Amino acid sequence: MNRPVLILGAGIAGLWTALKLAPRPVILVTGSPLGTGAATGWAQGGIAAALGEGDSPALHASDTLAAGDGLSDPHAARLLASGIASEVKALRALGVPFDIDDEGRITQGLEAAHSRARIAHVTGDRAGAAILAALIETVRTADHVTLLEGWRAVALVPSRIGGCAGAHLRGPAGETRIIAARDTVLAMGGAGGLWQVSTSPSGALGQAMAMAARIGAEIADPEFVQSHPTAIDIGLDPAPLATEALRGEGAKLIDGQGRRLMESISDALDLAPRDIVARAVHAARQSGRGAFLDAREAVGDHFPNRFPTVFAACMAAGLDPRITPIPIAPAAHYHMGGVATDTEGRTTLPGLWAVGECAANGLHGANRLASNSLAEGLVFGARTANALQSTSGKPQVALNVDLPPALPALALTRLRQAMSAECGVERTGAGLERLLGILDALTARYGDTDPVLAARFIVNAAANRQESRGAHWRLDHPARSETPRHTRLALEDIEADVLATQARPA
Numbered sequence: 001m002n003r004p005v006l007i008l009g010a011g012i013a014g015l016w017t018a019l020k021l022a023p024r025p026v027i028l029v030t031g032s033p034l035g036t037g038a039a040t041g042w043a044q045g046g047i048a049a050a051l052g053e054g055d056s057p058a059l060h061a062s063d064t065l066a067a068g069d070g071l072s073d074p075h076a077a078r079l080l081a082s083g084i085a086s087e088v089k090a091l092r093a094l095g096v097p098f099d100i101d102d103e104g105r106i107t108q109g110l111e112a113a114h115s116r117a118r119i120a121h122v123t124g125d126r127a128g129a130a131i132l133a134a135l136i137e138t139v140r141t142a143d144h145v146t147l148l149e150g151w152r153a154v155a156l157v158p159s160r161i162g163g164c165a166g167a168h169l170r171g172p173a174g175e176t177r178i179i180a181a182r183d184t185v186l187a188m189g190g191a192g193g194l195w196q197v198s199t200s201p202s203g204a205l206g207q208a209m210a211m212a213a214r215i216g217a218e219i220a221d222p223e224f225v226q227s228h229p230t231a232i233d234i235g236l237d238p239a240p241l242a243t244e245a246l247r248g249e250g251a252k253l254i255d256g257q258g259r260r261l262m263e264s265i266s267d268a269l270d271l272a273p274r275d276i277v278a279r280a281v282h283a284a285r286q287s288g289r290g291a292f293l294d295a296r297e298a299v300g301d302h303f304p305n306r307f308p309t310v311f312a313a314c315m316a317a318g319l320d321p322r323i324t325p326i327p328i329a330p331a332a333h334y335h336m337g338g339v340a341t342d343t344e345g346r347t348t349l350p351g352l353w354a355v356g357e358c359a360a361n362g363l364h365g366a367n368r369l370a371s372n373s374l375a376e377g378l379v380f381g382a383r384t385a386n387a388l389q390s391t392s393g394k395p396q397v398a399l400n401v402d403l404p405p406a407l408p409a410l411a412l413t414r415l416r417q418a419m420s421a422e423c424g425v426e427r428t429g430a431g432l433e434r435l436l437g438i439l440d441a442l443t444a445r446y447g448d449t450d451p452v453l454a455a456r457f458i459v460n461a462a463a464n465r466q467e468s469r470g471a472h473w474r475l476d477h478p479a480r481s482e483t484p485r486h487t488r489l490a491l492e493d494i495e496a497d498v499l500a501t502q503a504r505p506a
């Protein structure tokens with residue numbers, strides 16, 4: 001019997017996996033109404049794909065590896081770079097209106113750390129919204145997909161053989177139900193919402209990591225969290241983004257005196273890798289010089305047409321980017337680490353799969369190459385769906401489990417402040433120890449909640465990585481270790497560390 005696959009999350013990764021599974025039945029769960037709560041809809045830059053003359057999948061893969069700073073898996077990078085062209089073609093067939101030239105070829109822009117202009121856009125900065133709309137329209141009419149909208153996953157169901165047997169869901173009226181499944185796919189997005197300054201949806205709290213770890217799955221490289229250097233600093237939470245494509249078009253990073261920020265820092269200037277630019281922006285703000293993105297000359301009057309999303313965000317805050325530089329701040333943006341998987345979405349547990357931003361399949365290493373994550377959702381969503389076609393059999397026999405408590409809003413605010421203060425663009429051993437103390441206090445007061453558990457994985461791994469690599473910058477260990485190593489953590493490692501922290505004299 002062809003049993004349904006349970007997919008938790010309906011961003012690009014969950015939706016694409018669901019569509020590619022046809023005709024196998026799918027139960028697709030999304031905590032918020034379809035189209036909301038997903039980072040996918042907010043993606044501005046677009047999709048990285050080597051489509052043009054003078055570019056190649058080999059070049060795309062090599063840029064991906066360089067950005068990953070020694071920790072990207074060459075096999076995963078090759079799969080992404082060679083697989084993305086056909087997925088873009090499939091999106092065009094669904095009606096995604098990529099920006100094209102007079103001959104119907106997709107036009108492509110430049111972004112940081114790409115050696116070629118290879119980002120496919122939609123109406124300048126609306127790629128995510130357009131792709132999400134097309135996928136939703138297709139999923140709504142797909143016979144093989146049953147949608148559970150407004151149902152949040154609150155825990156995975158552990159099985160008697162040490163795998164996953166489905167998920168506990170909480171409905172719109174607070175009611176709970178269990179969906180038993182032979183195969184459950186986590187596609188719940190990232191963890192940026194754990195930081196006070198973030199571009200991610202507020203529900204992106206690393207919950208997939210916490211849920212998976214609670215039933216025994218391994219977590220990979222959780223300390224690697226990319227900050228976007230140019231979140232628009234207008235006091236909004238989440239912070240709106242000024243896409244990197246603006247710098248691709250020539251916009252400049254300047255301080256409050258109009259001096260170029262990157263001149264003494266990198267030969268690549270404003271298109272240096274994101275971690276380098278984020279640290280430069282952070283330093284300029286810390287020193288009181290201020291940091292701004294000046295697009296007056298490079299974009300100017302073309303703003304409303306070329307970058308309608310950024311333009312609207314600025315104008316809503318009373319700031320006209322055609323005549324005023326945009327105030328910017330680094331913000332938590334993308335989680336490279338997550339639930340450990342192979343390149344077909346298999347986690348370390350039978351019956352549990354993960355795809356998209358919540359998964360760590362080795363592609364991004366210590367730093368994601370810009371615009372590789374929509375591409376990841378497509379290529380690895382398709383690969384996961386393909387691998388799932390050959391699974392069959394009943395759900396495993398379930399074990400009972402206590403549902404974790406929720407973290408109250410005020411406590412989440414405290415957590416987010418502490419994560420931004422101690423585990424952001426710059427980290428130190430002493431700061432991370434202080435942060436672990438705050439996590440202990442939150443656990444003692446509110447119980448073992450998912451956001452605090454997710455934060456524990458990130459902070460524990462950051463404290464134990466005594467080097468600077470990719471997006472992980474330790475002020476007290478600025479050098480890069482000569483031997484690259486991955487982090488692998490399970491729940492028992494975190495629990496052992498909590499016990500060790502508690503045993504330490506205050």
Ligand SMILES: Cc1cc2nc3c(=O)[nH]c(=O)nc-3n(C[C@H](O)[C@H](O)[C@H](O)COP(=O)(O)OP(=O)(O)OC[C@H]3O[C@@H](n4cnc5c(N)ncnc54)[C@H](O)[C@@H]3O)c2cc1C
Nearest residue numbers: 009010011012013031039040045046153189356357373374
């Ligand atoms: C502002 C911004 C701009 C970006 N620009 C780009 C770009 O130009 N190019 C690029 O490649 N990447 C970009 N990214 C990154 C990219 O958008 C994301 O990494 C990618 O969309 C993640 O897709 P996903 O399907 O894994 O997760 P998401 O799109 O975040 O979807 C997660 C889904 O899970 C659901 N969910 C979460 N928790 C639960 C739960 N407990 N129960 C049920 N459902 C749940 C959510 O409601 C949502 O449907 C950007 C990110 C941001 C924030």
